[in-house]
Amino acid sequence: GQQVMQIPQYQHVQEGEDFTTYCNSSTTLSNIQWYKQRPGGHPVFLIQLVKSGEVKKQKRLTFQFGEAKKNSSLHITATQTTDVGTYFCAGPYSSGSARQLTFGSGTQLTVLP
């Protein structure tokens, strides 16, 4: 199997500042997914990246997949208080005869008003 390592674990920003979280793998990933979990809530799927060097945008969120497909990042421009939560990346790992998603450790974002 393989794991995805995610940094930083915590990030505090002032409202309006930018935020980035990074996921890294020692092996090539076929794909990577990103989820957001609000405090007290459940993870919600944001996006999936599949192609080498892929960049996708959702309003103020920009998702990137590295050229080698070993790393990914989520960048939020001009954070708002509604961005508060924990952001998880999830990548594939081998579980017996099947492949499943394993979650990174998450980055907990706090936005100070």
Place this chain on the structure above:
Amino acid sequence: DAMVIQNPRYQVTQFGKPVTLSCSQTLNHNVMYWYQQKSSQAPKLLFHYYDKDFNNEADTPDNFQSRRPNTSFCFLDIRSPGLGDTAMYLCATSRVTGVYSPLHFGNGTRLTVT
């Protein structure tokens, strides 16, 4: 709206007293998963069903069992809960198995073992 529903939202049980958590889905997805999420940690996959085919993770304790009587429902049984089983239990579904299908999570059941 199609969704994943978990009951109860909060559950308190005593050490060693069996407990069952339930999950239902109206998405008509083939795959249903159970995750355990402890405080400030990532969700950890316990097992999943692809249709009626049960798949257990290698490190899931024998104390945890699951049943899927039909497409819509899935249950998590904890036979003899320990204090370390205090966690949020998340049910999720996906349309197909594998790593490309996004996961749709329920609101979770927060279990406290006393």
